[in-house]
Amino acid sequence: MKFPRPIPVTEIAGKIQAEIIGDNRLEATGINEIHQVENGDISFVDVEKYYKKALESQATIILIDKKTACPKGKVLLVCQTPFEAFNELVKEYRPIQPLTASIAPTAEIHPDAVVEVGAVVGHHVKIGKNAHIQANAVIGDYSIIGENAIIQSNSVVGSDAFYYKKTEEGFVKWRSGGRVIIENDVEIGAGCTICKGVTGDTVIGAGTKLDCQIQIGHDVKIGKNCLIAAQVGIAGNTRIGDWVTLYGQVGIAQNLNIGDRVIVGAKSGVSKDLEGGKTYFGYPAAEARTIYREMAALRHLPEFFANYYK
Amino acid sequence: MKFPRPIPVTEIAGKIQAEIIGDNRLEATGINEIHQVENGDISFVDVEKYYKKALESQATIILIDKKTACPKGKVLLVCQTPFEAFNELVKEYRPIQPLTASIAPTAEIHPDAVVEVGAVVGHHVKIGKNAHIQANAVIGDYSIIGENAIIQSNSVVGSDAFYYKKTEEGFVKWRSGGRVIIENDVEIGAGCTICKGVTGDTVIGAGTKLDCQIQIGHDVKIGKNCLIAAQVGIAGNTRIGDWVTLYGQVGIAQNLNIGDRVIVGAKSGVSKDLEGGKTYFGYPAAEARTIYREMAALRHLPEFFANYYK
Amino acid sequence: MKFPRPIPVTEIAGKIQAEIIGDNRLEATGINEIHQVENGDISFVDVEKYYKKALESQATIILIDKKTACPKGKVLLVCQTPFEAFNELVKEYRPIQPLTASIAPTAEIHPDAVVEVGAVVGHHVKIGKNAHIQANAVIGDYSIIGENAIIQSNSVVGSDAFYYKKTEEGFVKWRSGGRVIIENDVEIGAGCTICKGVTGDTVIGAGTKLDCQIQIGHDVKIGKNCLIAAQVGIAGNTRIGDWVTLYGQVGIAQNLNIGDRVIVGAKSGVSKDLEGGKTYFGYPAAEARTIYREMAALRHLPEFFANYYK
Numbered sequence: 001m002k003f004p005r006p007i008p009v010t011e012i013a014g015k016i017q018a019e020i021i022g023d024n025r026l027e028a029t030g031i032n033e034i035h036q037v038e039n040g041d042i043s044f045v046d047v048e049k050y051y052k053k054a055l056e057s058q059a060t061i062i063l064i065d066k067k068t069a070c071p072k073g074k075v076l077l078v079c080q081t082p083f084e085a086f087n088e089l090v091k092e093y094r095p096i097q098p099l100t101a102s103i104a105p106t107a108e109i110h111p112d113a114v115v116e117v118g119a120v121v122g123h124h125v126k127i128g129k130n131a132h133i134q135a136n137a138v139i140g141d142y143s144i145i146g147e148n149a150i151i152q153s154n155s156v157v158g159s160d161a162f163y164y165k166k167t168e169e170g171f172v173k174w175r176s177g178g179r180v181i182i183e184n185d186v187e188i189g190a191g192c193t194i195c196k197g198v199t200g201d202t203v204i205g206a207g208t209k210l211d212c213q214i215q216i217g218h219d220v221k222i223g224k225n226c227l228i229a230a231q232v233g234i235a236g237n238t239r240i241g242d243w244v245t246l247y248g249q250v251g252i253a254q255n256l257n258i259g260d261r262v263i264v265g266a267k268s269g270v271s272k273d274l275e276g277g278k279t280y281f282g283y284p285a286a287e288a289r290t291i292y293r294e295m296a297a298l299r300h301l302p303e304f305f306a307n308y309y310k
Numbered sequence: 311m312k313f314p315r316p317i318p319v320t321e322i323a324g325k326i327q328a329e330i331i332g333d334n335r336l337e338a339t340g341i342n343e344i345h346q347v348e349n350g351d352i353s354f355v356d357v358e359k360y361y362k363k364a365l366e367s368q369a370t371i372i373l374i375d376k377k378t379a380c381p382k383g384k385v386l387l388v389c390q391t392p393f394e395a396f397n398e399l400v401k402e403y404r405p406i407q408p409l410t411a412s413i414a415p416t417a418e419i420h421p422d423a424v425v426e427v428g429a430v431v432g433h434h435v436k437i438g439k440n441a442h443i444q445a446n447a448v449i450g451d452y453s454i455i456g457e458n459a460i461i462q463s464n465s466v467v468g469s470d471a472f473y474y475k476k477t478e479e480g481f482v483k484w485r486s487g488g489r490v491i492i493e494n495d496v497e498i499g500a501g502c503t504i505c506k507g508v509t510g511d512t513v514i515g516a517g518t519k520l521d522c523q524i525q526i527g528h529d530v531k532i533g534k535n536c537l538i539a540a541q542v543g544i545a546g547n548t549r550i551g552d553w554v555t556l557y558g559q560v561g562i563a564q565n566l567n568i569g570d571r572v573i574v575g576a577k578s579g580v581s582k583d584l585e586g587g588k589t590y591f592g593y594p595a596a597e598a599r600t601i602y603r604e605m606a607a608l609r610h611l612p613e614f615f616a617n618y619y620k
Numbered sequence: 621m622k623f624p625r626p627i628p629v630t631e632i633a634g635k636i637q638a639e640i641i642g643d644n645r646l647e648a649t650g651i652n653e654i655h656q657v658e659n660g661d662i663s664f665v666d667v668e669k670y671y672k673k674a675l676e677s678q679a680t681i682i683l684i685d686k687k688t689a690c691p692k693g694k695v696l697l698v699c700q701t702p703f704e705a706f707n708e709l710v711k712e713y714r715p716i717q718p719l720t721a722s723i724a725p726t727a728e729i730h731p732d733a734v735v736e737v738g739a740v741v742g743h744h745v746k747i748g749k750n751a752h753i754q755a756n757a758v759i760g761d762y763s764i765i766g767e768n769a770i771i772q773s774n775s776v777v778g779s780d781a782f783y784y785k786k787t788e789e790g791f792v793k794w795r796s797g798g799r800v801i802i803e804n805d806v807e808i809g810a811g812c813t814i815c816k817g818v819t820g821d822t823v824i825g826a827g828t829k830l831d832c833q834i835q836i837g838h839d840v841k842i843g844k845n846c847l848i849a850a851q852v853g854i855a856g857n858t859r860i861g862d863w864v865t866l867y868g869q870v871g872i873a874q875n876l877n878i879g880d881r882v883i884v885g886a887k888s889g890v891s892k893d894l895e896g897g898k899t900y901f902g903y904p905a906a907e908a909r910t911i912y913r914e915m916a917a918l919r920h921l922p923e924f925f926a927n928y929y930k
Contacts, residue, residue: 099426099445116719118740118756120428120445120463135719135740135758136428136774138445138463138500153740153758153776154446154813156463159500162521162539170495170517170535185790190758190779190813191833193464193500193522193540207790211782212813213501213835213853215523215540215558225790229782230813230835231853231871233523233541233558235576248835248853249871249889251541251559251577266855267871267889267903269559269577283577283593283903284605295904297611301917304615305924409736409755430738430755430773446738448755448773448810464756466773469810472831472849480805480827480845503774503810503832503850523811525833525850525868543833543851543868545886561851561869561887579869579887593887593903594915607921614925 001177001199002030003093009061009075012042015092016085018063018077022070028061031089031177035237036200036219042089044082083165083172090177090199097123097141104141113145122158128184140196146184146206155192157182161218163198163236174198178218183207189214189230205242217254229266241276311487311509312340313403319371319385322352325402326395328373328387332380338371341399341487345547346510346529352399354392393475393482400487400509407433407451414451423455432468438494450506456494456516465502467492471528473508473546484508488528493517499524499540515552527564539576551586621797621819622650623713629681629695632662635712636705638683638697642690648681651709651797655857656820656839662709664702703785703792710797710819717743717761724761733765742778748804760816766804766826775812777802781838783818783856794818798838803827809834809850825862837874849886861896 006027013020029040034050037043037059044063045054054062061075063082070076079085097104104123109115113127118136121127125139128147133139137151140158151157158180164171178197182188186204189212196202197219204216205223211230216222220234223242231249234240238252241260252258252270259276268285282291316337323330339350344360347353347369354373355364364372371385373392380386389395407414414433419425423437428446431437435449438457443449447461450468461467468490474481488507492498496514499522505512507529514526515533521540526532530544533552541559544550548562551570562568562580569586578595592601626647633640649660654670657663657679664683665674674682681695683702690696699705717724724743729735733747738756741747745759748767753759757771760778771777778800784791798817802808806824809832816822817839824836825843831850836842840854843862851869854860858872861880872878872890879896888905902911 096442098424098442099428102427114718116740117722118428118446118719118738118758120426122445132716132718135742136446136464136738136756138428140463150780152779153760154464154501154756154774154811156500156522159462159522160460160497162499162519164519164537171519171537173497173519187780187793189782190776191464191501191523191774191811191835195522209782209784209791209793211835212776212779212815213523213811213833215501215521217540227784227791229855230837231541231851235539235558248855248873249559249869253558253576266873266891271576293612294608297615298608298914298918300615301611301921302913305917305920406752408734408752409738412737428738428756430736432755446756446774448738450773464774464811466810466832469772469832470770470807472809472829474829474847481829481847483807483829501774501811501833505832523833525811525831527850541851545849545868559869563868563886581886603922604918607925608918610925611921 001032001090001094001179001197003028006040007093009077012061012089013077016063016077016079016088018079018085019067020075021067021078022075023073024075026060026075031086031093032059032199033174034059036197042086044086046082087172087175090175094142094175094177099123110147116153134190140180142179142196144179144181146182146186148185149182150187151182152188152190152192152212154190155188155194157188157194159193159195161195161198161236163218176218178202180204183224186210192216195220195236211248223260311342311400311404311489311507313338316350317403319387322371322399323387326373326387326389326398328389328395329377330385331377331388332385333383334385336370336385340509341396341403342369342509343484344369346507352396354396356392397482397485400485404452404485404487409433420457426463444500450490452489452506454489454491456492456496458495459492460497461492462498462500462502462522464500465498465504467498467504469503469505471505471508471546473528486528488512490514493534496520502526505530505546521558533570621652621710621714621799621817623648626660627713629697632681632709633697636683636697636699636708638699638705639687640695641687641698642695643693644695646680646695650819651706651713652679652819653794654679656817662706664706666702707792707795710795714762714795714797719743730767736773754810760800762799762816764799764801766802766806768805769802770807771802772808772810772812772832774810775808775814777808777814779813779815781815781818781856783838796838798822800824803844806830812836815840815856831868843880 031042042061043059103121107125109127110129113131115133116135122141127145131149134153143158160176163174176196183206191213194216195218207225215233217236219237222240226244229248235254238256245263247266249267257273263279265281269283270285279288281288341352352371353369413431417431417435419437420439423441425443426445430448432451437455441459444463453468470486473484486506493516501523504526505528517535525543527546529547532550536554539558545564548566555573557576559577567583573589575591579593580595589598591598651662662681663679723741727741727745729747730749733751735753736755740758742761747765751769754773763778780796783794796816803826811833814836815838827845835853837856839857842860846864849868855874858876865883867886869887877893883899885901889903890905899908901908
């Protein structure tokens, strides 16, 4: 998540009442969790074993719960609860603005785009030329919809990331500061839900086609010209290559890499990275020919036991 | 389902043209199917082998298709088609009122709650403090939404129970007289559907978080602080404990009990009760370590057969 | 897809700038892909090995990319890109009309039908007596909704067929010119998506009941009095008989035939035709007793190997 303007570290420290260690003239250009962090960003750390990783990361401003030496070119903001402070800053700079108009006044819709009756277009959304947002679809804040993109009825682009911090009392939500980017010529069927990135972007690559009732988790990156059949679910942070085909009801777990031109058979459950150019199947999924061999063997097993124990 | 006021049995008998056997001064405080029935309720029986169960149940008023002795403290209403009479009474006292306004005049919405554009709030709904009903969500009649609850876009709270009586001509719907109760701090992702109880309540316990495209059947009770990932389906009348984690695309059959702190791996199909505190996986689901052992053995099977039959 | 009036072949040839070979006095009564084509229809062929099939089909007017002899009673329209010309004609005679009113002026809604707030009813839709379209449901162009049918909230009847022509540059969509027909007494739960036929009809037979979040692909034909549980997906062009029961999360692949009174257990994945009157289960699905035997054998396998290799 990037800010519309650079924000002085002193302003940030004031918002969260933190002590500044390091160069207090620095400015933040964005805020991101540790996996997405870039130079100029705010990030946070609240677990001792990750201190080193955070301090050596690209982050320019680090919220931390212990006074420590500040690396050169960075600044530390020391506070008691860095996660809560981080969430507070996301809230401050990307506030939840309830949608009270069908088309938010800050949305930019190309004059050749169509937004049908009942569709809702959130704050700061951009919709490209010839895009078609069908009846009762919802386009959440900050989403970008490319040219010629079609979002069919009752789909939601930009639902919240399903991302929580577990505590003894219950689950605390990471505020979703990220976006969804739908590139040119993408088609999204009816009843799909595409979650925002936590602080980064969820991306559906140019020319990719989604059937109905597909769930795309936070921060997923899908490549170009993929074909994804109905009721597929892709969990958070997974990367899908180009020209990938996923048949109906496939599930793909989080944090995986799926190579280019992979084909996954219907209803498969993918729990590992998949090398490109191959066909996979099964639950859990493996190369299709391996699974077919196992299935053939299993079919033979009852008879084998019947004879073996005769 | 409870009535807003006690209803004299004579009034009820008149509505369905039934003969009264027993104490005609009694009043009905509600109406419920036999599994949900409480003292004061109307229930029905139309199959001889269940007469005894019905007559010994908590029901105060029993619709029945045969004259028989009335137990003390109860009253029988004798009619030819008790199921149809029961449905008629649910219809009479909880009529279907088409939603013609985005917010029904009988809905009670806390002034600090937010209902976004396009959302629809049904008759007699209650929405608590700081609750957030997002764009194009639908909250059906009589639902109760707790404090700080979030219902994301295009979700439906209070769809009809999928519950039919089979006849030779086709399926006759049980009218849904029940409710959905969403407790405090619950979050429901986009595109979820949560069915009403048939006559009882469907309950999502405090602090529980649902991802997108989750289906919750009629009369399901989910405990507190559960985490339920996208595209999970839970069938009618199943009970889920506290702190349960269900990964993506899990399916749970009807009428089951899932213990506290159970974890169910992605895409599993649960067809039996699950003891608390354990991790399950597979289709059908069993303890994960059992399934992993079977999977490892199966992987070895093709080679075993190749050698065995050499 | 049928035209509202017969269209002279000369008019059609003009639209797509094709050369006419054969009887130029013929008229087109409709346009259909080769699997759906009827006498009077336009169809197309652009692959040499299918020329014979197209020329011998029921089609009266054939778009073709090579000059060849025209069979008697037909007419050929020779053009360079028959697929694109076909799509162009579907677009011309069934144009996409953005939905800008909740109820399109060309929709015919029976006075005893109910259309709730937020629901959208498209162009040329017909809705029968006592039908109930719930809040925020979307009924796409040309759909027919029978008497007493219920379409619950946030369902979409008439989403586009997920049907593409693959090219080296990406996927080209077949324009959806087909319809959805919901027969009498059908009930569709919340959050379902039912796709139009490509050029033909998707049909849900009288008395069939669908639970929530069900996906029905293009050109699917479902028979009468079926019961389909939540989150089932049925892929394009599959036929389902009468009195079929599909439990939750079942997936059925495309182009299959499922016989009358079939029962398919929860979460099964059906990849082959299923003979009527039997019970199936598993992934991939087979007769339930076969699968149960395999499952029992598999359960025994780890112990068998442990002993065998001791």
